[in-house]
Amino acid sequence: MPxxxxxxxxxxxxxxxxxxxxxxxxxxxxxxxxxxLPAPDVRTPEQDIAEIVTLVExLPAPDxxxxxxxxxxxxxxxxxxxxxxxxRGHVLIExxxxxxxxxxxxxxxxxxxxxxxxxxxxxxxxxxxYLPRDLMGxxxxxxxxxxxxxxxxxxxxxxxxxxxxxxxxxxxxxADVTLAVVQRFLRLRGKVPQNTDKxxxxxxxxxxxxxxxxxxxxxxxxxTPVLKVMDDNPTCFAPEDDxxxxxxxxxxxxxxxxxxxxxxGKLMGRLTVDEIVDVVYEETDNDLRRMGGLSxxxxxxxxxxxxxxxxxxxxxxxxxxxxxxxxxxxxxxxTISQLVALASLMPIVAGIGGNTGNxxxxxxxxxxxxQHIQAGNxxxxxxxxxxxxxxxxxxxxxxxxxxxxxxxxxxxxxxxxTLAMVLNLLVAALxxxxxxxxxxxxxxxxxxxSSVMITALTDTGGFFIFLGLATIFLL
Amino acid sequence: MPxxxxxxxxxxxxxxxxxxxxxxxxxxxxxxxxxxLPAPDVRTPEQDIAEIVTLVExLPAPDxxxxxxxxxxxxxxxxxxxxxxxxRGHVLIExxxxxxxxxxxxxxxxxxxxxxxxxxxxxxxxxxxYLPRDLMGxxxxxxxxxxxxxxxxxxxxxxxxxxxxxxxxxxxxxADVTLAVVQRFLRLRGKVPQNTDKxxxxxxxxxxxxxxxxxxxxxxxxxTPVLKVMDDNPTCFAPEDDxxxxxxxxxxxxxxxxxxxxxxGKLMGRLTVDEIVDVVYEETDNDLRRMGGLSxxxxxxxxxxxxxxxxxxxxxxxxxxxxxxxxxxxxxxxTISQLVALASLMPIVAGIGGNTGNxxxxxxxxxxxxQHIQAGNxxxxxxxxxxxxxxxxxxxxxxxxxxxxxxxxxxxxxxxxTLAMVLNLLVAALxxxxxxxxxxxxxxxxxxxSSVMITALTDTGGFFIFLGLATIFLL
Numbered sequence: 001m002p003x004x005x006x007x008x009x010x011x012x013x014x015x016x017x018x019x020x021x022x023x024x025x026x027x028x029x030x031x032x033x034x035x036x037l038p039a040p041d042v043r044t045p046e047q048d049i050a051e052i053v054t055l056v057e058x059l060p061a062p063d064x065x066x067x068x069x070x071x072x073x074x075x076x077x078x079x080x081x082x083x084x085x086x087x088r089g090h091v092l093i094e095x096x097x098x099x100x101x102x103x104x105x106x107x108x109x110x111x112x113x114x115x116x117x118x119x120x121x122x123x124x125x126x127x128x129x130y131l132p133r134d135l136m137g138x139x140x141x142x143x144x145x146x147x148x149x150x151x152x153x154x155x156x157x158x159x160x161x162x163x164x165x166x167x168x169x170x171x172x173x174x175a176d177v178t179l180a181v182v183q184r185f186l187r188l189r190g191k192v193p194q195n196t197d198k199x200x201x202x203x204x205x206x207x208x209x210x211x212x213x214x215x216x217x218x219x220x221x222x223x224t225p226v227l228k229v230m231d232d233n234p235t236c237f238a239p240e241d242d243x244x245x246x247x248x249x250x251x252x253x254x255x256x257x258x259x260x261x262x263x264x265g266k267l268m269g270r271l272t273v274d275e276i277v278d279v280v281y282e283e284t285d286n287d288l289r290r291m292g293g294l295s296x297x298x299x300x301x302x303x304x305x306x307x308x309x310x311x312x313x314x315x316x317x318x319x320x321x322x323x324x325x326x327x328x329x330x331x332x333x334x335t336i337s338q339l340v341a342l343a344s345l346m347p348i349v350a351g352i353g354g355n356t357g358n359x360x361x362x363x364x365x366x367x368x369x370x371q372h373i374q375a376g377n378x379x380x381x382x383x384x385x386x387x388x389x390x391x392x393x394x395x396x397x398x399x400x401x402x403x404x405x406x407x408x409x410x411x412x413x414x415x416x417x418t419l420a421m422v423l424n425l426l427v428a429a430l431x432x433x434x435x436x437x438x439x440x441x442x443x444x445x446x447x448x449x450s451s452v453m454i455t456a457l458t459d460t461g462g463f464f465i466f467l468g469l470a471t472i473f474l475l
Numbered sequence: 476m477p478x479x480x481x482x483x484x485x486x487x488x489x490x491x492x493x494x495x496x497x498x499x500x501x502x503x504x505x506x507x508x509x510x511x512l513p514a515p516d517v518r519t520p521e522q523d524i525a526e527i528v529t530l531v532e533x534l535p536a537p538d539x540x541x542x543x544x545x546x547x548x549x550x551x552x553x554x555x556x557x558x559x560x561x562x563r564g565h566v567l568i569e570x571x572x573x574x575x576x577x578x579x580x581x582x583x584x585x586x587x588x589x590x591x592x593x594x595x596x597x598x599x600x601x602x603x604x605y606l607p608r609d610l611m612g613x614x615x616x617x618x619x620x621x622x623x624x625x626x627x628x629x630x631x632x633x634x635x636x637x638x639x640x641x642x643x644x645x646x647x648x649x650a651d652v653t654l655a656v657v658q659r660f661l662r663l664r665g666k667v668p669q670n671t672d673k674x675x676x677x678x679x680x681x682x683x684x685x686x687x688x689x690x691x692x693x694x695x696x697x698x699t700p701v702l703k704v705m706d707d708n709p710t711c712f713a714p715e716d717d718x719x720x721x722x723x724x725x726x727x728x729x730x731x732x733x734x735x736x737x738x739x740g741k742l743m744g745r746l747t748v749d750e751i752v753d754v755v756y757e758e759t760d761n762d763l764r765r766m767g768g769l770s771x772x773x774x775x776x777x778x779x780x781x782x783x784x785x786x787x788x789x790x791x792x793x794x795x796x797x798x799x800x801x802x803x804x805x806x807x808x809x810t811i812s813q814l815v816a817l818a819s820l821m822p823i824v825a826g827i828g829g830n831t832g833n834x835x836x837x838x839x840x841x842x843x844x845x846q847h848i849q850a851g852n853x854x855x856x857x858x859x860x861x862x863x864x865x866x867x868x869x870x871x872x873x874x875x876x877x878x879x880x881x882x883x884x885x886x887x888x889x890x891x892x893t894l895a896m897v898l899n900l901l902v903a904a905l906x907x908x909x910x911x912x913x914x915x916x917x918x919x920x921x922x923x924x925s926s927v928m929i930t931a932l933t934d935t936g937g938f939f940i941f942l943g944l945a946t947i948f949l950l
């Protein structure tokens with residue numbers, strides 16, 4: 001029996017790995033699937049293709065989404081062409097945004113709409129809104145009148161709001177019936193939406209009165225009235241709420257689902273933990289990418305030209321900041337020509353500053369994201385980081401100063417080294433705290449390009465401080 | 476009604492913010508709580524203290540954990556001293572590891588064990604194992620014989636395994652009973668563990684046969700036998716499974732809970748989505764921190780001395796790599812003394828390489844974490860990154876070469892600049908892909924210090940390439 005029980009996850013993982021293996025070890029397989037003739041000297045891939053066809057048929061949509069994400073463009077196209085139409089919508093909604101572009105490339109608007117049809121209406125809307133092609137008009141046209149009105153209502157919510165990720169399908173019950181009635185109603189209904197752990201108790205005009213957990217129904221006698229056992233003070237969200245803050249609340253309260261209500265208290269839909277898990281994955285991932293100036297959309301398998309375009313802007317910015325740093329050194333070329341050792345030593349000052357600054361800014365960006373930092377503790381954090389920098393600067397700056405002294409037999413140069421390191425570490429600490437905080441104050445995402453900015457400042461600052469001090473004290 | 480409904484989350488958020496505000500705007504409040512005399516010229520904080528006492532009483536444990544995480548040490552101690560003993564265990568389990576140290580500092584082993592007592596046994600064990608104090612022996616001594624055996628069984632699981640985060644409390648039913656019997660059994664039981672969305676169907680000796688969703692119980696007629704409606708092929712985990720991989724499976728299959736079975740198919744416990752959400756937060760957070768050489772345990776509010784110690788090692792490593800880079804430049808001091816412009820230009824080459832390398836390595840580390848990269852596509856990725864680097868190198872290197880030519884009126888210097896940038900971008904791309912992959916092959920976490928390593932390589936490489944080329948072509 002355990003063998004059967006384990007089949008599920010293990011076998012699926014093996015199936016996923018097998019598809020990747022076949023597609024990646026023999027280029028001819030993808031060509032074969034896509035109908036291009038394989039080169040005559042390549043082993044004919046018919047068997048492999050047949051195997052993939054079987055695997056694709058067997059694997060559920062989320063697994064296919066994972067495999068598609070892990071393939072380069074050509075192989076991705078080949079695999080996608082094997083996915084049956086009725087599965088494509090589900091694969092799309094499970095797949096990362098980074099691969100959408102590739103997947104829908106060869107599909108007509110009509111095919112795409114057909115693929116969306118098996119999905120829940122909220123998922124259809126989400127895809128229609130955010131797929132890299134505007135389908136909203138055509139989707140609306142296919143919907144019945146009443147649904148169209150519902151859709152129009154949620155269209156204006158921001159992509160990172162609760163409204164954009166909420167689920168419309170909710171089960172509502174009245175407060176004045178008994179649990180027996182509720183249970184009969186559920187049996188009649190025959191099925192419940194995924195991740196249903198509670199029903200919503202509303203008035204006739206949809207005003208939310210409370211929530212009725214499935215466990216509550218099961219644990220209480222059937223004659224109990226809903227009103228007596230419902231939770232009349234549940235955690236609710238507004239559609240305008242930020243999705244990351246909703247995620248924190250889900251985590252804090254261990255929620256599986258929660259009601260979304262409009263400003264008048266009417267039930268609009270619900271938020272489920274599976275969407276929240278996606279938000280959490282996406283949120284932290286994006287922070288990581290944004291710090292280094294990587295776009296949230298860049299796919300690790302995107303073709304070269306796309307990747308070049310995605311990184312173009314940040315590279316240009318980086319080049320400009322590097323150029324500024326270079327010009328700062330240029331100001332001191334006379335000093336360097338007098339004492340060429342400065343050229344060897346200056347990257348140490350800049351590098352240590354960059355490293356420390358990046359550590360500080362990473363901590364602050366994450367602490368801001370997790371809402372650990374409030375207005376009241378700004379000054380504490382600045383002072384703390386300055387304290388850490390001062391100690392590290394004195395200790396390690398002292399070490400480097402001594403090494404410099406020994407190396408160049410020049411105590412004054414050693415002293416300048418130590419002083420420059422202390423000062424640049426202080427700059428790094430100060431900026432590492434202030435940049436994300438100022439960005440937040442200005443209403444910007446503190447993660448975006450923070451690493452690029454801090455490195456620019458500590459480089460330029462490091463060169464200026466070190467060469468400036470050298471000019472004053474050594475010439 | 477909507478006002479009441481919203482009370483919950485909104486009011487709690489306000490309460491949390493209010494505690495932080497009071498504690499952070501007037502240092503005397505924390506001193507007052509901790510029984511130290513406030514300075515005579517500070518406004519007497521009695522009222523503020525009284526307000527905090529009320530708020531602490533009102534706020535649930537997860538909210539208190541959040542507030543504690545957002546406070547500096549002194550204020551944290553003050554707030555913790557106000558948390559009632561019966562709430563402390565719950566706050567501890569909800570709080571980030573980074574603050575455990577601070578919280579338990581003033582508690583005796585006895586107090587701690589008392590605080591743990593209200594928790595589920597799995598949470599008690601988790602804390603006893605991972606709190607920065609060894610409580611396991613004393614905890615075991617307090618447990619009844621049978622529980623002790625169960626505990627001993629899970630003690631050897633790794634911290635990042637399913638075994639360490641699983642929940643022991645499961646409801647099991649037999650396959651040969653009807654749903655009516657199950658429902659009667661549940662009513663008799665009176666309550667179910669949190670996040671119960673399914674019961675587990677087992678044989679008498681605990682071998683897992685299948686799962687019975689609560690919705691299944693509600694949707695089918697009471698006379699249906701469990702055997703007929705149970706899911707006999709559910710997703711299960713082994714206690715040795717990696718928690719991050721389990722999290723991916725939860726995300727893929729939209730699970731709320733899942734069985735954990737031992738190698739013989741016996742049910743050991745279950746994994747719930749609330750633990751999974753914590754794993755996801757922690758996982759991505761740690762990746763971010765590890766890349767820059769920040770320890771996973773560093774708390775943004777840790778006192779200076781602790782922060783210094785936490786960053787000591789990486790700073791030393793960074794200093795060594797910077798020193799190596801400096802010595803590489805030192806090798807070319809003769810070249811620089813002939814052409815001092817090289818000193819100004821070399822950081823551009825190094826900086827661009829560092830930026831590109833960091834972008835590449837971030838993408839690869841995340842793709843590895845999300846299991847998007849398999850052995851089969853290594854070479855594709857290397858070629859792709861090299862392609863991107865080549866194009867960017869030629870374009871931006873060309874631009875910088877032209878600027879250099881204009882600036883120094885030296886076409887050869889411009890040529891060297893372009894060539895050096897192209898080469899260093901290639902080094903950055905190659906190393907950005909290879910470092911994390913080699914680390915993974917060696918069984919190491921590819922995130923740890925990856926940013927520090929790539930920067931060291933692109934700095935040293937950049938200086939060597941640029942100054943080397945200059946020595947060959949310009950002298």
